[in-house]
Amino acid sequence: MTSARTLYDKHIDSHTVCRLDDQGHVLLYIDRQVINEYTSPQAFSGLREARRGVWRASTALAVVDHVNPTAPNRVAAMPDAGGARQVSYLAENCRDFGIELLDILDKRQGIEHVIAPEQGFILPGMVIAAGDSHTTTYGALGAFGFGIGTSEIEHLLASQTLVYKRLKSLRVTVDGALAPGLTSKDVIMALIGRIGASGATGYAIEFCGSTIDALSVEARMTICNMAVEAGARGAFMAPDEKVFAYLKDKPRAPKGALWEQAVEQWRALHSDADAQFDREVSLDASSLEPMVTWGTSPDQASPIGARVPDPQDVSDLILRQDMRRALNYMGLAAGMALSDIVISHAFIGSCTNARIEDLRDAASVVRGKRVAGHVRAMIVPGSTEVRNQAEAEGLAAIFIDAGFEWRQSGCSMCLAMNDDVLAPGDRCASSTNRNFEGRQGAGARTHLMSPAMVAAAAITGRLTDIRHFGDRP
Amino acid sequence: MSLQPFTRVSGKAAPMLAANIDTDVIMPKQFLKGIDRTGLDRGLFFDLRFLTDGQPNPGFVLNQPAWQGASFMVVGPNFGCGSSREHAVWGLKQMGIRALIGSSFAGIFYDNCQRNGVLLITLDEPLLQRFGRVVSQPEGAQISVDLQAQEIRLHDGELIPFEIDTLRKTALLLGLDAIGSTLQRSDQIKAFERQHLAANPWLS
Structure with missing residues (x-):
């Protein structure tokens, strides 16, 4: 067995509580979760029925984003009975279980995958699971995020862990300069077009290459976000100086000496030079055209x-x-x-x-x-x-x-x-x-x-x- | 919550062999506004199952006599892609679907099925296609699935073996409560957590 490891290996190894079998299943420790109003209600009901508590409430952040109206005049009330019930039940659950909630009138409210990075809730090296498939977004920060269903949310709330099967690794190397007018959206759409909607099923993608290096952190989020549309159950990039600059001074990012210590450790978050991937794909960004x-x-x-x-x-x-x-x-x-x-x-x-x-x-x-x-x-x-x-x-x-x-x-x-x-x-x-x-x-x-x-x-x-x-x- | 164990199930298998059937198609958005798991059989494949006037669409496989009341579905590649909504699986279960047989499944959907006691069987594409053709004939629709033996029995007695991880198989056979099993390791989780937070103090 080689000692060279991919970034994915490092994330999974450092979060493995114990191995559960010799077929790749581990009990995986999860650092953070983000909770929304529509995929969480039955998870909280499950906890209530089984009289179970939340393992570590401070690792969860809840936000209303899926059912709320977007009319220019924002009001607290939901216009439909179903949405209103989901929002009020989320508030009740957050109150009863001690989870912080960004409700509809909060200045920090927004789409979960936009606000979590914005608040510095997601940091490099973390493993994050949440009840939304686009949790892969957090890979742009050098974290490993993946979507889960409601039963898994309940499991995670109760135990801070998930029963997890190790994925295969896919490295996507994107090199070349994007033509004017092209964006990271065109890169990920071209990749999905090429490998197909299940082209990365069973894989975690690591993106690298000069095109990725040149992109802003926000542009990288678009790529990791949409990697799930190729079936990837996680997609990320090694964190670099741009990521550290993006995170510094975010409300929940570590401060002072703790920040310095964290950055020092985060610099080691990359695949070893001779790490082997199960599969490799490369993309020439300079030949891309705008995609639809x-x-x-x-x-x-x-x-x-x-x-x-x-x-x-x-x-x-x-x-x-x-x-x-x-x-x-x-x-x-x-x-x-x-x-x-x-x-x-x-x-x-x-x-x-x-x-x-x-x-x-x-x-x-x-x-x-x-x-x-x-x-x-x-x-x-x-x-x-x-x-x-x-x-x-x-x-x-x-x-x-x-x-x-x-x-x-x-x-x-x-x-x-x-x-x-x-x-x-x-x-x-x-x-x-x-x-x-x-x-x-x-x-x-x-x-x-x-x-x-x-x-x-x-x-x-x-x-x-x-x-x-x-x-x- | 313990689940209904899956041992040996017999019933009809309905074919739905198009690729990339996503969870928006399986359970459209208007059925996602509940706070419990009930009533989702109504929403299952809603836009395919019902015509715009609300009448059942006679062209949809689950509305056809040969496959009505199916216990299984034989599905195309990448079934369950898209949104993480577990409502899709709750709906399938409430319609009486106990297992899905396909060539590939989306990752989140796969886990959601497992956690609800719905067995997913993966066959290689050529075999799946042949199997799909068999159950697409009304006389071939009746099958049985034996999880212990890891075998599908076709109407004519042919046996198709399948693979499944031991961990998943055991959980399905026994209808195990996954959370209860994990919480038996609480001390191990606590020990890991102490060491993890000490090594990464900004996570505290």
């Missing part, structure tokens, strides 16, 4: 200059049937230019792409322009802090002047659990993470892309190549 999805799975994506593919060209019978079904749902004909697809809605939001840098990108595209007359365009900031910062920087005014709705924070139309729902047949350019059937509303059609691409589509009213956007009258 045309189907109902995140891997059904193409460069914006391409045409809607023809199922006839696909030899695999299952893939061909899936493509037919997807194009039928999407109301698209094979051979149509993607840039001819006319939209009715534009949505910038979600834990994938609603951080301050995303809003700056989008604002630079729409500054001084107007949303197309037939398009309803919305901005839902990733957190209340992002919203406040965007207002302070003048971004909100740019959006409002261009005809965007400037809304409050929440998950919103990414999954449409609140009242931000599309109608059947609506077609949305969206900075979110899933283009599943019915995701943004029954019968609604989603095209995933970067925030800058959504902004351009909102202005022209159709899917638009951001690289040529300025050329248009």
Whole structure:
């Protein structure tokens, strides 16, 4: 057995309470969890019924994000009975079990994967599990995050651990400079398109390479966030100086001598030079073009200059049937230019792409322009802090002047659990993470892309190549 | 909470062989607003099972006489991808589904099934395709699954063996309460925690 270890090995080894068998199962200690109102209620009820307590309440942070409205005037009350019940039960659970809650009127409220890094709740070297699949986001900070279901939330609350099976390791090396107008969203969408929606199932991904090094911490979060759309149960990057600079002075980050000690230790968080990965994939970022999805799975994506593919060209019978079904749902004909697809809605939001840098990108595209007359365009900031910062920087005014709705924070139309729902047949350019059937509303059609691409589509009213956007009258 | 043990189950197997059936399709958003686990059988595959007027869609497999009341589903690759919502598994269970047989499952969904006593059987793709064709014929829909023996028995008596980790198998056979089992190791967890927090004091 070699002593060289991957970053994933180091995280799992340092959090293993004990091995449970010789088939890879361990009892894994979890440092932090983030709790929301919709996947946690039955976990707390389970604890209550079994008369169990919470192992270490200070390691959990709760926030309301999935069901709340995003209307510009924020009020505490939920408009629907179900959402109201979930929010009040979360408050009751947090009170009874001693867990800190950022409720809807808290200035720190926002989408869990935006606020947890923002508050310094997530630190390099941590293992985090939470009842939301996009918990992989935290990999951008050199932490290992993964999504779990409600039964596992209950297990984690009760024991601070999970019964965990070790994954295989996949290294994705991304090298080269991104062309102007391209973002980390295009990198991860291209990767998913290449390896498929289950291309990383059973793996933890470590991203590396010059492209990743050059990205900001927020841009890296977009990549780790969406890695789950390739099936990865965790995706991360070795923490570097950018990560330490990002975290320093965050409210919950360690301070003073403790900070120095932590950073010293975090510098060792990288794969050993001769560590072996179970699989390797490399991607040339310099050859990428802006990506958009045309189907109902995140891997059904193409460069914006391409045409809607023809199922006839696909030899695999299952893939061909899936493509037919997807194009039928999407109301698209094979051979149509993607840039001819006319939209009715534009949505910038979600834990994938609603951080301050995303809003700056989008604002630079729409500054001084107007949303197309037939398009309803919305901005839902990733957190209340992002919203406040965007207002302070003048971004909100740019959006409002261009005809965007400037809304409050929440998950919103990414999954449409609140009242931000599309109608059947609506077609949305969206900075979110899933283009599943019915995701943004029954019968609604989603095209995933970067925030800058959504902004351009909102202005022209159709899917638009951001690289040529300025050329248009 | 102890689970219904899974030993040997016989019933119909309904085919649903499209790839990437996600948890939004399995349990749409309008059924996620509860604080308990009940009533989710209604929401299962809602947009596929029901027409816009609320009537059952006769084209959907679970509405067809040959597969109505199925105990198993034979599913396409990457079944259960997407959202972590365990409501998808609760819905399947409430519809009477005891096991899913497929070529690959999404990770979170896999764990959610295990924690609810729903057996997931993974077969290689060619075998799964052949199996899917068999149960797609009404006369081939009846199967039985023996977890102890790790065998699926087809209508004509053919036996298909399958693999499963011992740990998962034992938990399913006995219907074990996972939390109770883990908490028997409380002292070990406490000892680990003391040492972990001492080595990483900023985690305290």
